[in-house]
Amino acid sequence: MNELLGLYSDHQMTAPIAVAQRSAQVKPLATDLARSGVLLVATCARIELYGEEPALRNIDSKIFSDFAYGRIEGAAAITQRLAEIASGAHSQILGESYISDQLKKAIESVDPNLPIFQIARSAIAMGRAARERQRFVAAFNYDQIVRDIIDDRFRHEEPPDRLYIIGAGMLGRGLIRSGVGARFRSTVVVTRNPKNLRKRLRRWIDMEVSLMRPGEIGYAREPRSIVVIATADVNDEYKATLQDTLLRLEPRVILDLSSIPVLSDAATRELNYVTMYGKEFLRYIEQNNMQLAPKLPLVFSDIKEALRKSKVYSPYKAT
Numbered sequence: 628m629n630e631l632l633g634l635y636s637d638h639q640m641t642a643p644i645a646v647a648q649r650s651a652q653v654k655p656l657a658t659d660l661a662r663s664g665v666l667l668v669a670t671c672a673r674i675e676l677y678g679e680e681p682a683l684r685n686i687d688s689k690i691f692s693d694f695a696y697g698r699i700e701g702a703a704a705i706t707q708r709l710a711e712i713a714s715g716a717h718s719q720i721l722g723e724s725y726i727s728d729q730l731k732k733a734i735e736s737v738d739p740n741l742p743i744f745q746i747a748r749s750a751i752a753m754g755r756a757a758r759e760r761q762r763f764v765a766a767f768n769y770d771q772i773v774r775d776i777i778d779d780r781f782r783h784e785e786p787p788d789r790l791y792i793i794g795a796g797m798l799g800r801g802l803i804r805s806g807v808g809a810r811f812r813s814t815v816v817v818t819r820n821p822k823n824l825r826k827r828l829r830r831w832i833d834m835e836v837s838l839m840r841p842g843e844i845g846y847a848r849e850p851r852s853i854v855v856i857a858t859a860d861v862n863d864e865y866k867a868t869l870q871d872t873l874l875r876l877e878p879r880v881i882l883d884l885s886s887i888p889v890l891s892d893a894a895t896r897e898l899n900y901v902t903m904y905g906k907e908f909l910r911y912i913e914q915n916n917m918q919l920a921p922k923l924p925l926v927f928s929d930i931k932e933a934l935r936k937s938k939v940y941s942p943y944k945a946t
Contacts, residue, residue, distance in 0.1 A: 629679040631743065633699035633708065634686065637673035638719045640695045644904055647671045647886040651859075653690055660686075661736035666743050668733045670726065671859070671886030672719045673712070677705055677743050702742070703934060706750045710930045713754025714763060720912055721919040722765035725797075727755050749937070757929035763922050767915035769798065770805035772908070773855060773882060776901065777810065780853065780879045786812075788851040791844065791878070792836075793817040793869065794858025798884060802857060803836060811853075815839050819865065841868045845875035852876065856883040870894050 638646050650669040657667045665678035665686070674694075676686060699705055711717055713727040730751050737744045758764070781787050790808040792799050795816050808814035814836045854873060861869070866889055873881060873890070880899040883889055888902045901907050 629681055630700060631677065631702050631705055631746070632680045632683050633675065633677045633705045634683060634691065634696055635673065635675035635699070635708070636691055636694045636696040637675075637717060639717070640697070643672060643719060644887070645694075646674065649690075649694065650674050651887060656690075657733070657736050661738070664738070664741055664743065666734060666737050666747055668709075668712075668730060670729050673717075675712075677709075677747070678741075679743075702746055705743075706746050706753070706937075707930060707934055709747055709750035710753035710757065710933070711927065713751045714758040714926050714930065715754075715765065716763070716923055716926050720765055720767045721916045721923075722758070722763045723767065724765070727751055727758075753930055753933045753937075757926050757933065761922055761925045761929055763919060763926050765915050766918055767911055769884060770802060770807055772911050773802060773807045776880060776882055776907070777807070777853060780899075781810070781851075786810075786851070787853065787879075788812055788849050789853075790814045791817055791852060791854040791876075793841075793854065793856045794860065796858060796860075799855075799857040802855060807855075808836075813837060815844070817841055817844065841865070841872050845872040848875075848877045850877060850879055852878040854878045854881045856881065856885055856889055859885050859887070861885065861887075861889050873898065 636646065650671060650673070653667065653674060654669045657669065660667045660676070663678075664682045665676055668675040668677075674690065676683060676690070699708055708717075709730065713730050715722040715724065715726055718726055730747065734744055734747045734751075737747075739745075777787065787810050790811040790813075792802055792808075792814065793816075795803075795818060799816065803814065803816070816836050816838050817840070818838060819840060854876070856869075870890055874894060874897065877898070880901060881890070883900065883902045886903065888900075888904070890898070890900055894900075
């Protein structure tokens with residue numbers, strides 16, 4: 628077997644928005660890379676590739692052009708890094724839980740008989756176990772952030788109108804089920820395909836929401852409504868439609884939870900627009916990370932001990 632190699636760039640090495648944009652560009656390559664034996668991990672905060680050295684030859688210049696990136700060699704080093712990622716130790720939001728599910732989904736494209744698949748699966752289990760043992764769990768909570776922003780924008784018992792949630796994936800459904808829309812007259816899920824979404828939500832019988840297409844909203848100003856963008860599935864056409872809709876709607880605030888902000892700079896000058904890269908949002912991340920940073924050495928030691936007991940143990944090497 629050829630030497631296993633890893634190439635990676637993340638939010639600690641490059642501006643987070645730049646990583647998110649490049650990640651969105653390379654995600655479509657996942658299937659083709661998997662056919663050549665390469666595991667691609669592309670999330671909003673990282674772009675990482677793992678496989679045998681010949682398969683990764685010349686990929687660095689294609690994917691990491693103009694980006695700083697690191698290199699890891701050997702099964703043990705790769706296992707350790709992937710385990711640390713799965714634990715949430717390298718996330719922009721320390722201790723966040725989504726990353727291990729993202730890793731699990733990423734390896735689904737790879738041949739399960741390949742060494743990199745076996746290594747990644749083992750690493751995910753190690754990372755999750757370390758996270759649980761060390762209680763390395765983010766206090767950062769999207770539900771609470773949305774509630775805090777609602778409370779801030781609606782003081783003095785002023786009644787909110789409608790809560791619009793754009794997207795009904797895992798994050799959108801979680802927001803709905805958390806009850807963040809309780810203060811509002813109604814909650815609306817905005818989707819391009821209400822029929823398909825209605826089928827997906829059938830088992831969520833306790834969700835009292837309306838479904839609307841983007842073009843069906845924004846024909847009257849709603850200064851007491853709030854919009855939460857909770858989807859990354861936004862192509863150029865959909866982005867333009869949403870922008871026109873929200874400019875007409877003029878809600879009290881738009882909270883964009885997507886890794887790449889949906890609205891253009893020109894539009895944001897006319898709206899109260901909060902993104903994950905703004906001061907208001909970053910304050911929540913900083914508070915979470917200050918609480919969890921002291922636990923990082925414990926998480927790393929936990930993973931190293933698990934590696935020591937495993938068959939792939941060897942000193943960690945990264946450059």
